Amino acid sequence: xxxxxxxxxxxxxxxxxxxxxxxxxxxxxxxxxxxxxxxxxxxxxxxxxxxxxxxxxxxxxxxxxxxxxxxxxxxxxxxxxxxxxxxxxxxxxxxxxxxxxxxxxxxxxxxxxxxxxxxxxxxxxxxxxxxxxxxxxxxxxxxxxxxxxxxxxxxxxxxxxxxxxxxxxxxxxxxxxxxxxxxxxxxxxxxxxxxxxxxxxxxxxxxxxxxxxxxxxxxxxxxxxxxxxxxxxxxxxxxxxxxxxxxxxxxxxxxxxxxxxxxxxxxxxxxxxxxxxxxxxxxxxxxxxxxxxxxxxxxxxxxxxxxxxxxxxxxxxxxxxxxxxxxxxxxxxxxxxxxxxxxxxxxxxxxxxxxxxxxxxxxxxxxxxxxxxxxxxxxxxxxxxxxxxxxxxxxxxxxxxxxxxxxxxxxxxxxxxxxxxx
Amino acid sequence: xxxxxxxxxxxxxxxxxxxxxxxxxxxxxxxxxxxxxxxxxxxxxxxxxxxxxxxxxxxxxxxxxxxxxxxxxxxxxxxxxxxxxxxxxxxxxxxxxxxxxxxxxxxxxxxxxxxxxxxxxxxxxxxxxxxxxxxxxxxxxxxxxxxxxxxxxxxxxxxxxxxxxxxxxxxxxxxxxxxxxxxxxxxxxxxx
Numbered sequence: 001x002x003x004x005x006x007x008x009x010x011x012x013x014x015x016x017x018x019x020x021x022x023x024x025x026x027x028x029x030x031x032x033x034x035x036x037x038x039x040x041x042x043x044x045x046x047x048x049x050x051x052x053x054x055x056x057x058x059x060x061x062x063x064x065x066x067x068x069x070x071x072x073x074x075x076x077x078x079x080x081x082x083x084x085x086x087x088x089x090x091x092x093x094x095x096x097x098x099x100x101x102x103x104x105x106x107x108x109x110x111x112x113x114x115x116x117x118x119x120x121x122x123x124x125x126x127x128x129x130x131x132x133x134x135x136x137x138x139x140x141x142x143x144x145x146x147x148x149x150x151x152x153x154x155x156x157x158x159x160x161x162x163x164x165x166x167x168x169x170x171x172x173x174x175x176x177x178x179x180x181x182x183x184x185x186x187x188x189x190x191x192x193x194x195x196x197x198x199x200x201x202x203x204x205x206x207x208x209x210x211x212x213x214x215x216x217x218x219x220x221x222x223x224x225x226x227x228x229x230x231x232x233x234x235x236x237x238x239x240x241x242x243x244x245x246x247x248x249x250x251x252x253x254x255x256x257x258x259x260x261x262x263x264x265x266x267x268x269x270x271x272x273x274x275x276x277x278x279x280x281x282x283x284x285x286x287x288x289x290x291x292x293x294x295x296x297x298x299x300x301x302x303x304x305x306x307x308x309x310x311x312x313x314x315x316x317x318x319x320x321x322x323x324x325x326x327x328x329x330x331x332x333x334x335x336x337x338x339x340x341x342x343x344x345x346x347x348x349x350x351x352x353x354x355x356x357x358x359x360x361x362x363x364x365x366x367x368x369x370x371x372x373x374x375x376x377x378x379x380x381x382x383x384x385x386x387x388x389x390x391x392x393x394x395x396x397x398x399x400x401x402x403x404x405x406x407x408x409x410x411x412x413x414x415x416x417x418x419x420x421x422x
Numbered sequence: 423x424x425x426x427x428x429x430x431x432x433x434x435x436x437x438x439x440x441x442x443x444x445x446x447x448x449x450x451x452x453x454x455x456x457x458x459x460x461x462x463x464x465x466x467x468x469x470x471x472x473x474x475x476x477x478x479x480x481x482x483x484x485x486x487x488x489x490x491x492x493x494x495x496x497x498x499x500x501x502x503x504x505x506x507x508x509x510x511x512x513x514x515x516x517x518x519x520x521x522x523x524x525x526x527x528x529x530x531x532x533x534x535x536x537x538x539x540x541x542x543x544x545x546x547x548x549x550x551x552x553x554x555x556x557x558x559x560x561x562x563x564x565x566x567x568x569x570x571x572x573x574x575x576x577x578x579x580x581x582x583x584x585x586x587x588x589x590x591x592x593x594x595x596x597x598x599x600x601x602x603x604x605x606x607x608x609x610x611x612x613x614x
Contacts, residue, residue, distance in 0.1 A: 004479065005518055141558050
């Protein structure tokens with residue numbers, strides 16, 4: 001194919017020819033010669049159609065945000081020699097190249113292979129396609145080029161970053177009959193000592209408290225605190241109005257991080273965990289157990305993009321109709337909606353236990369603006385407003401005000417593991 | 423290397439602005455001279471903008487203004503030697519080629535800042551391309567000088583209507599060549 005320079009040169013030549021003939025000047029016509037010579041040399045150096053094959057290998061197809069992934073693109077020439085080949089392995093914007101380059105120029109001899117190796121780091125969660133490969137061979141004079149697009153695509157799933165919550169207790173407040181690891185404050189099968197009672201025939205010998213029996217001269221049996229499982233449902237507020245700050249440190253992205261970290265923690269303790277995402281659509285994952293459920297939740301969170309103008313009331317409506325009524329409710333929201341207090345009070349009036357984890361939008365904005373005296377004053381005013389909102393919410397729910405500059409585990413340290421007094 | 427290419431493009435735009443300035447300075451009428459100078463100034467600004475923002479199409483305005491001033495006045499007013507005018511035509515082609523290279527190679531050079539195999543290969547290919555372009559321009563000028571005697575003979579049509587028709591026929595054939603085959607590139611690699 002020809003570039004725009006060919007058209008420009010031919011137009012210039014045409015203009016000179018017109019002037020030469022109109023002015024009857026052979027000197028003007030002589031000026032066409034270099035243009036035609038240049039075009040002639042360009043025609044001799046024109047690239048041949050490309051016959052190149054590409055194969056790509058990636059070190060992993062599922063990586064956490066911030067985790068490096070090695071990519072190796074192998075190009076094999078099945079045609080004549082290509083003196084100047086431009087290669088672009090098309091990458092989505094959130095994949096940042098940290099080592100090597102996905103774009104370069106190279107020379108390919110016939111039947112030769114060349115590797116283009118680079119490392120990408122996903123900066124935002126999501127499912128990405130690496131490719132296609134775009135090849136362009138151009139002549140050095142900028143007159144002609146051959147382009148080829150190889151549809152070689154690989155998928156890379158960037159799962160949200162997870163916070164380390166090993167030292168944090170997030171337990172559902174109400175338990176169900178299946179075995180789990182939540183202490184139920186009821187007698188039953190478990191590991192923690194609960195009380196002692198008189199032995200009755202049928203009690204297991206290994207549960208007999210021999211010391212007490214010897215001291216009081218009759219048999220006693222140990223009772224244990226039953227360990228059961230509970231349900232928790234995480235509600236992620238991903239509405240447009242809840243998005244503050246640039247990616248990847250926006251409040252919605254931070255909310256995704258908090259939601260996936262807490263879901264992993266809850267499921268790890270053999271509880272059921274569900275998810276409702278409030279965005280342009282209402283996505284939900286019904287509570288379930290185990291690692292597979294964690295993958296379901298992660299897959300649902302991968303698609304989260306801010307959107308929608310729904311009120312939180314709709315989520316309460318969905319929760320009341322489709323989810324277990326005794327589930328622990330964890331709302332992850334920056335609390336930019338003034339009606340949130342009313343909705344949470346309403347949920348509380350229905351007897352639900354609510355935990356609110358709120359990534360602070362004020363801290364996110366403060367990190368954006370740096371040291372500005374006006375911003376500092378605005379920060380103090382906004383902080384007072386937010387404190388007042390959180391204090392009013394604390395009458396109905398446990399509220400965790402999460403400063404994203406600190407680990408989530410630190411913010412969750414203050415959460416009480418047992419139900420609120422009614 | 424990316425910055426060097428850009429700097430060379432800007433320098434070429436500024437340096438090639440000198441000959442048209444000399445030609446325009448020879449215009450006797452002050453208003454006409456001022457008007458022509460203004461046009462040249464605008465064209466130079468457009469050229470610098472095109473070189474900095476890597477927009478080769480923007481340099482067409484500069485090429486047109488520089489070429490019209492230098493060649494037009496050089497041919498018919500100041501009667502400059504034909505060798506000088508040929509050199510100026512080659513230089514105008516050169517500036518467009520330089521801008522084309524600057525745009526084509528810029529993103530790859532920017533991403534090849536590290537010293538790895540890909541970066542080394544990229545730099546080698548780009549350097550070779552620039553050298554071939556330079557060689558082609560030298561060859562073009564040399565070839566033009568060699569062919570110059572063929573244009574020193576004064577012959578041809580003298581009737582203006584016939585000359586116009588002949589020119590139109592030549593232009594049409596050149597335009598036909600320009601449109602065959604394929605089209606113009608619409609996208610630049612390395613830009614998302």
